[in-house]
Amino acid sequence: MDGSRHTRMPRRRFIACGLGAIAAAAGCGTERASNGAAALRTAFSVNPGGQQWAHVARAFGGVARSAGFRTGAGTPITVVGLPALCAAELNDGQGLAGVTTPLARLSGEVEVVVVPAASHLKDFHDFGAHLLAQPDQTPVTGGPQGEPDHLLFGLIAKGLGADTRQVTYTGYPSGTEAATALLAGKAVAAAGPLSQWRFNLGRGRVRALAVSSAQRLPGLDAPTLLESGVRVDFTNWVAAFGPDGMGEESREQALRMCDDVLWTPGWQAACRAAGWLSLPLVGDDFERWLGSEVARTRAVLRDLGLINSTRATTCWGSCGNGH
The missing domain is CATH 3.40.190.10 (Periplasmic binding protein-like II)
Incomplete structure (x- = not known):
């Protein structure tokens, strides 16, 4: 997993899925001062896109505060995961919250x-x-x-x-x-x-x-699927997304905040305590991975007969077909 720091990211727009009311986000906001300088003008409120992601959102917000970020209202960061992507694909993109900006993969x-x-x-x-x-x-x-x-x-x-x-x-x-x-x-x-x-x-x-993980888990006597001859590495992942219309400055600050938080011992400890895998992936690296995950999810749902192969569905990640 690439742990390198990002540089300036291009502004892109993405359709997310099942994110709930992003615009109404009002949770644990974050704002940080850098090296004793004045606090950054943009603050972020970290909120779950549904009850099933509330625990991750709280943990992420808590570690952000421990890392020096201050709470307060501001641009919402919404925490959702793989079930949201599945829901959008199954519903042909209906009920989407709108165009969003992918920021970082958090855990799985x-x-x-x-x-x-x-x-x-x-x-x-x-x-x-x-x-x-x-x-x-x-x-x-x-x-x-x-x-x-x-x-x-x-x-x-x-x-x-x-x-x-x-x-x-x-x-x-x-x-x-x-x-x-x-x-x-x-x-x-x-x-x-x-x-x-x-x-x-x-x-x-x-x-x-x-x-389903690539490596065996401590304390559980069970092989991985990869060991068993099935080329599958799979986690029920959770990630952070920004809203539609997120300015470039706000986006860059959000990416820096995610990058800072996800590599702290505090985030690793929070994941261990909850039984999650820490899966930090920020900015362009996350964007590329997300595109492949969209394609894999869509293909499996099609193979299972749950969606057809001709309809246009969500484009979450880079698309070559203009969606």
Whole structure:
């Protein structure tokens, strides 16, 4: 991961997705004085684009204050993640908050593939063989349809060479409901953030077959998907975005603030405490990565049969088709 500092960034405009009411942001603002000089005129208020990102937004704002940034009203920075991108793609761009400016990737949660403890599938290879041979008879479950857990199973199926459109997936509003369905025999495997499955893993009710991160996780006896022969490195990421019409000076100051905060020991500690991966990526590097993530997400949703291949969808990141 590139940890280099950015230089002056070109002003670009981007369509984001599912960000909520960015213009109404009113949370933990940030403003900082540099080397004892007068405080920068632009202040930033860090706000979640939905309840599921509130914890990350609070942590980011808290570390910013600890790093010397002062709270106050100002230009909103909205914190959202992969589910927002999925929602925009599934809704053909409807309900978008507007054009936004990508600033930085903040953190991510590792996903885990689990089976009931008594499952006849002893490891990921058993599961993969079953999915490859009988994709329509390998029911799987997790969070809502079309969101990260579903995407992960789509990526796994594609990586194995299975017919992705035959994957039988049932989504549930919460991890608790998905766990109940799995343990009741309504699915042979489930996926979700490791944090949602720790309780059942600890109680011995389920077994982990694989994790979605590029490296194994301490304290969990499970291989990565990459080790298991599936070329997938996947996290349920969260990022920061600025609003439409963000001036170049405000944008540069926001990028500097993100750059300062995301490399502090305080941010690393906050991520460890919450069980997140720290995934700092700022400015142009984040912009390029985001473009590839948009393309991957769109392709998986198309492979799963959830969107068609001809309609124009959101353009979040650099596009070559003028969207």
